[in-house]
Amino acid sequence: MIVFPNAKINLGLLVTSKRPDGYHNIETIFHPVHQLCDILEVIDNDEKEDVFSTSGLVIDGPASDNLILKALALIRECAPLPPLKIHLHKKIPFGAGLGGGSADASFMLKLLNEQYHLNLSTRTLELMAARLGADCPVFIENKPVLARGIGNEFSPINLSLSHLWLQIVIPPIHVPTAHAYSNISPFQPESSLEDLLSRPIENWKATLKNDFESSVFERYPEIMAIKEHLYNQGALYAAMSGSGSAVFGLFKNKPETEWADNYVIHTEQL
Ligand SMILES: C[C@@](CO)(OP(=O)(O)O)[C@H](O)COP(=O)(O)OP(=O)(O)OC[C@H]1O[C@@H](n2ccc(N)nc2=O)[C@H](O)[C@@H]1O
Numbered sequence: 001m002i003v004f005p006n007a008k009i010n011l012g013l014l015v016t017s018k019r020p021d022g023y024h025n026i027e028t029i030f031h032p033v034h035q036l037c038d039i040l041e042v043i044d045n046d047e048k049e050d051v052f053s054t055s056g057l058v059i060d061g062p063a064s065d066n067l068i069l070k071a072l073a074l075i076r077e078c079a080p081l082p083p084l085k086i087h088l089h090k091k092i093p094f095g096a097g098l099g100g101g102s103a104d105a106s107f108m109l110k111l112l113n114e115q116y117h118l119n120l121s122t123r124t125l126e127l128m129a130a131r132l133g134a135d136c137p138v139f140i141e142n143k144p145v146l147a148r149g150i151g152n153e154f155s156p157i158n159l160s161l162s163h164l165w166l167q168i169v170i171p172p173i174h175v176p177t178a179h180a181y182s183n184i185s186p187f188q189p190e191s192s193l194e195d196l197l198s199r200p201i202e203n204w205k206a207t208l209k210n211d212f213e214s215s216v217f218e219r220y221p222e223i224m225a226i227k228e229h230l231y232n233q234g235a236l237y238a239a240m241s242g243s244g245s246a247v248f249g250l251f252k253n254k255p256e257t258e259w260a261d262n263y264v265i266h267t268e269q270l
């Protein structure tokens with residue numbers, strides 16, 4: 001079976017408090033980016049052991065640390081599976097706040113559930129995904145949603161961005177998530193994200209924020225410059241995604257901006 005784990009962006013991201021377990025409570029809207037995706041294939045393997053291979057972008061760290069193999073190990077805790085041949089073609093830049101590793105992990109859970117008729121419910125898959133990372137559960141249902149808690153408590157939202165153009169600009173900078181959280185001073189805002197998003201998109205620039213931006217922009221002015229350039233090019237709203245380094249803009253018309261050759265650019269109509 002082949003699946004296409006996709007990226008996400010965060011529309012607003014408030015880090016509201018630090019928890020006793022060291023994690024942070026957040027409020028954010030996750031929005032899937034369907035056309036920026038990896039390719040993940042799993043088939044039965046005739047040999048005795050699993051074989052895992054990758055192509056495309058070279059992921060840092062040993063292959064055994066890949067979240068796909070961690071997802072496989074979790075499923076094997078509750079169901080026997082034959083030896084597998086697994087191939088990941090990596091296209092989503094990582095360390096960019098686009099959640100590609102988390103998407104791979106959750107799509108692996110969903111793929112195995114379907115391919116081997118495990119009948120695990122959506123809720124069970126979300127709980128398993130939460131053991132792999134705070135960002136993983138959202139990729140089980142994979143639709144726009146308001147998230148609270150550590151990013152895994154979901155409420156439905158009434159938000160349509162269809163017909164807007166999305167441009168994501170990814171500079172060659174990796175921002176480690178744990179490091180980004182360690183530089184944050186949590187703050188409980190007066191207005192909830194839900195309130196802010198219910199206002200017209202023209203108001204978002206002044207009201208909707210990503211709490212990681214100030215510390216990340218201070219360390220990497222190049223990322224702030226991308227956001228400013230997106231606004232100069234007519235973006236209705238522009239922001240960093242997650243803990244960066246990707247920055248996205250929402251436009252009425254297809255943006256034709258030229259960017260540095262070493263940036264990865266993704267443009268799609270939502
Ligand atoms: C910031 C966000 C926003 O969507 O996305 P990315 O920028 O990574 O895409 C997420 O909260 C990232 O979630 P995820 O990347 O899954 O985090 P995890 O692997 O579970 O945790 C990595 C580290 O980040 C910190 N962490 C993560 C989530 C959270 N709510 N509070 C935290 O303090 C912890 O220090 C943890 O050890």
Ligand SMILES: Nc1ncnc2c1ncn2[C@@H]1O[C@H](COP(=O)(O)OP(=O)(O)O)[C@@H](O)[C@H]1O
Pocket residue numbers: 059060061065066067068093094095096097098099100101102104105177242244
């Ligand atoms: N399948 C995977 N794809 C990408 N990164 C992975 C994967 N498995 C483990 N990782 C590790 O997770 C880190 C964060 O990746 P990712 O979730 O894509 O980015 P971000 O946290 O910025 O959204 C990578 O730097 C890498 O070390």
